[in-house]
Amino acid sequence: MERKKIKVGLPKALLYHKYGLFWETFFKELNCEVIISPETNQDILSKGVNLAVDESCLSLKIFLGHIDWLKDKVDYILVPHIISPHRKEQTCVKIMALYDIVKNTFDDINLLEYTLDADTFKFNFFAYMKLGFRVTKNPFLILRAYLRAKKTQNHHQEKLIKKQSEKIINNNNNDPTILIVSHPYTTYDGLLGKPISKFLEAEGVNLLYSDLVLYGDTKNLYKNISADLYWSYNKELLGAIEYYKDSIDGIIFLMTFPCGPDSLVINLCQSKLKIPMTLIILDELQGEAGLKTRIESFVDILKIKKKHV
Numbered sequence: 001m002e003r004k005k006i007k008v009g010l011p012k013a014l015l016y017h018k019y020g021l022f023w024e025t026f027f028k029e030l031n032c033e034v035i036i037s038p039e040t041n042q043d044i045l046s047k048g049v050n051l052a053v054d055e056s057c058l059s060l061k062i063f064l065g066h067i068d069w070l071k072d073k074v075d076y077i078l079v080p081h082i083i084s085p086h087r088k089e090q091t092c093v094k095i096m097a098l099y100d101i102v103k104n105t106f107d108d109i110n111l112l113e114y115t116l117d118a119d120t121f122k123f124n125f126f127a128y129m130k131l132g133f134r135v136t137k138n139p140f141l142i143l144r145a146y147l148r149a150k151k152t153q154n155h156h157q158e159k160l161i162k163k164q165s166e167k168i169i170n171n172n173n174n175d176p177t178i179l180i181v182s183h184p185y186t187t188y189d190g191l192l193g194k195p196i197s198k199f200l201e202a203e204g205v206n207l208l209y210s211d212l213v214l215y216g217d218t219k220n221l222y223k224n225i226s227a228d229l230y231w232s233y234n235k236e237l238l239g240a241i242e243y244y245k246d247s248i249d250g251i252i253f254l255m256t257f258p259c260g261p262d263s264l265v266i267n268l269c270q271s272k273l274k275i276p277m278t279l280i281i282l283d284e285l286q287g288e289a290g291l292k293t294r295i296e297s298f299v300d301i302l303k304i305k306k307k308h309v
Contacts, residue, residue: 005033006135008112009074011066012037014059015082015095017184018211022153023078026128029145030135035074037066039190044069049284051105058192058256058283059185060094060101067102067109076112076134077102083117086219089232092261157212164212168247176302177206179244181237181269182254183262184211192282193254199292200252203299208248210240218243226268234265241269250302251277252295276302 008027010016016023020036027034037044040062048065056064070077081099082091090096099113112134114127125146132142171177178200180187187193187209200207218239222229225238241251251269255262266279278298280291 005031006076007074008032008034008135009070009077010034010036011063011070011077011079013040013063013066013189014098014185015080017188019080019153021156022149025152026132026145026149027078027135029148030132030141032135035070037069039194040065041191045191045284055258057094057259059183059259060098061284062189062191063098064102064105067106071106071109076110078112081113081115083115084119085116085232087118089118089230089235091232092234092259095233158214161212161214164208167206167208171206174306175204175206176249176299176306177208177247178250178252178299178302179208179210179241179248180254181210181241181251183233183237186254186256186282187211192256195288196252196254196280196291196295199295200299203296205299208244210237210244213240213243225272226265229265231261231265234261237265238269241273241275245273245275248275249306250298251275252298253277253279255279255281257281257283276305 010020010023012020016036024034024036044065045062046065047068048061048063051064051068052061067077067079079099079102081096083096084090094101099111102109103111112131114131115122116124116127128146128149129139129142132145133139136142168177180193180197180200182193187197197207215236218236220239221242222235222238224242229235229238251273253262253266253269255266270277270279276298278294280294
């Protein structure tokens with residue numbers, strides 16, 4: 001008799017937009033059935049808002065909404081415990097505490113987690129091997145799953161980066177080039193960043209994304225803006241700005257309210273960089289009409305500036 005596949009749920013929020021392909025490949029290679037929650041919608045957002053404490057950022061509220069959508073449909077839900085991706089760095093508090101927040105918000109929920117903390121030598125490989133043993137006792141299967149997931153993720157990322165590089169090379173220089181600076185969980189969320197990207201493309205903007213750059217090319221560039229920063233994912237944003245600054249006409253920061261690290265980083269950029277920039281703060285009460293008006297005004301300014309250069 002064929003063994004029933006374990007159903008593993010992946011919330012399509014927060015770090016899914018950074019590591020989702022890796023996770024999906026890893027669990028499928030372990031013969032699990034992977035169920036991914038849908039794009040963020042108003043219903044998921046409303047559920048998350050009701051579950052979260054008032055001080056939570058919008059990104060965390062959305063994540064809890066996705067957990068709620070998955071909880072009765074799967075055997076386990078993956079909630080990573082990522083403290084420090086690189087030595088002497090940290091993620092923000094909401095990322096570090098994610099596992100505990102979910103565990104204490106939902107009753108009778110089965111979670112899978114892995115801990116990544118470079119400062120205590122808990123690295124990806126060993127974390128995923130330990131995670132794999134939760135669903136199979138075959139170490140060779142887990143090793144193969146890890147290597148294939150890593151290869152798939154790297155290939156996908158390199159393909160997107162190459163495509164963005166070609167966009168810069170083939171730019172006709174008539175339309176403004178704007179760098180979207182935000183975390184992937186904001187940039188690619190169906191309710192947050194995606195509608196903004198579609199609107200900008202309809203306005204004839206050449207769009208670049210801050211996450212599409214190789215870590216090795218930018219890991220020290222953040223120091224040109226702030227040498228003291230220790231939030232890993234914010235360092236990546238600053239590194240991307242430095243990497244692309246000579247190829248862009250302006251920057252749009254997307255921030256979910258009320259993110260402390262992002263507020264500090266954006267303030268640093270506004271005080272140190274001479275690139276035209278605007279900040280869009282997203283919350284659950286954001287009106288679409290006012291948002292589009294602000295973005296449209298910024299784009300018009302860049303278009304006028306390009307005509308007079």
